[in-house]
Amino acid sequence: MFQNFHDTASPQQGPPRLAQLREEMVKDGLGGFMIPRADAHQGEYVAACDERLAYLTGFTGSAGFCIALADIAGIFIDGRYTVQVKMQVDEDHFTPVDWPENLPADWLRSQMPNGGVLGYDPLHYTPSQIKAIEKGLESSAISLKPHDNLIDRIWTDQPAPPQGKVSVYPDEFAGDSHEDKRARLATDLKTAGQESAILTLPDSIAWLLNIRGCDIPRNPVAHAFAILHDTGHLTLFIEDAKLDDTVKTHLGADITIRPPHAFGPALRSLTGPVRLDDTSAPLWIVQELEASEVPYAFAPDPCVLPKACKTEAEINATRTAHLRDGAAVCEFLCWFDAQPPDTISEIDVVTKIEGCRAATGKLLDISFDTIAGTGPHGAMSHYRVSHSSNRTLQDGELLVLDGGGQYLDGTTDITRTLPVGKVGDDEKQAFTRVLQGMIAISRLRFPVGLAGRDLDAIARYPLWLVDQDYNHGTGHGVGVHLCVHEGPQRLSKVSHVPFEPGMIVSNEPGYYREGAFGIRIENLVVVTAADLLPGGDQTGKLCFETLNFVPIDKRLIKVEMLSGPERDWLNAYHRTCRDKITPLLDQETQLWLEQATQPV
Structure with missing residues (x-):
């Protein structure tokens, strides 16, 4: 197993470590200290020796930071982690702050009205980050000061830097x-x-x-x-x-x-x-x-x-990787459908799907810790199951399953939402709206020069019609046997980078109801030049070519909510899944795939 299920941090460790940090702040005449998630390379995922934010607070999300002051410690998290942070930090000592709705400078102005010196490690902050905070603090009595890393002072058993082979x-x-x-x-x-x-x-x-x-x-x-x-x-x-x-x-x-x-x-x-x-x-x-x-x-x-603009060789390689991975996911789904409700757990799900990927003989690693959240855990978009959080799948719930593999020829990422037994009508309606948004992006043709900010709303429109939404971008860039989150392109309202042919991005709208359920459907797509349509009079359009070929669970679809073109897209997609993946499957999974891809 690549993935383990250990608890990586615990809330009770935070308060004494925060007290130690504050002692060091007093020694050095600092009124506060900033602790980012990032390392010296500004990576989203960091080595064990660089898990300073998790060490101090217990929060293990892939984005966020803490500003520790003498009498308050704010932990800044975005919409993906509003539920997770409550489970991982001691809220008597760490105060969650919605970010980027609340910017560091504005928060500091309210929490340090009389001024003070705020320390930070210049190895872990970029010039643009510090410039933005300093600009926000203009005319205040608060100043920023480059400083030795105070977390490293108190982290007595800090792991050594990694020495992995190249x-x-x-x-x-x-x-x-x-x-x-x-x-x-x-x-x-x-x-x-x-x-x-x-x-x-x-x-x-x-x-x-x-x-x-x-x-x-x-x-x-x-x-x-x-x-x-x-x-x-x-x-x-x-x-x-x-x-x-x-x-x-x-x-x-x-x-x-x-x-x-x-x-x-x-x-x-x-x-x-x-x-x-x-x-x-x-x-x-x-x-x-x-x-x-x-x-x-x-x-x-x-x-x-x-x-970001992949070569034809990279695109061909990643197509092959996605076919292999798609066959492994279909093998898992065949197994999953044979399991009665209340008999398997989230850990069972993660173990099985990793085993299916490993059985290809080509898996070098998973591309991120598999997300397998059932019921209320599905409402945490980046949930990671541990031995203490592991939950049995129960009749009537949804399972959000998001994972991928690192293969020599590509990095994969796919999400499917699955029913456990008989699911309610409310969940099916939400699922169908998410599917409509995903189909809209899949069918999209758009002019050259548009960026993620121009397209993101298209995926949200079906949800907006009923006052629903999701607190993450619609898509992130993906590498080829590199990082599963890659810039500069994003399918997001904050992305200003125009899409270009060869860019790979995820297409993953969702919906999350805290304490109840979550929904996400994700395929990876690659930007390609669009052919001129019959009767069209404009050239230079781009479109998205889908890379993942795994059926979308029809049991969750309210077919009457789909338009004719949406049904046509879904049926054509399922037909392509069947044509491409069937030759890679054993007989039992072939029969499952044949049934799963029947037209609606």
């Missing part, structure tokens, strides 16, 4: 060699008049060099920093023990390998101008450059957009 990613799946990628980016640097670019995102470095790592569970990346020069030469700052001779041969003579502690001196020795992404690089790098008066310019990480 591997070579095949060019046949990547589509381009790392030599070609570096040459293209170096040309861009020269055109921009920049001598070098600082790379801090592990997935950018993995993509650029066609390597993968294992420092972060579920994400095949290695902790490293890099400097790409306008000559195409690159200096990689990484522990030498992570690299074997095969990897070093693959990297070749144009890659200089140096230890991580050499990164600071290397920054100070640059001549510039240096390109630096102020939304992902740590502020500490700016401090190092300014200490030696190295000129720099803020600009996006040069790898991010090329990485």
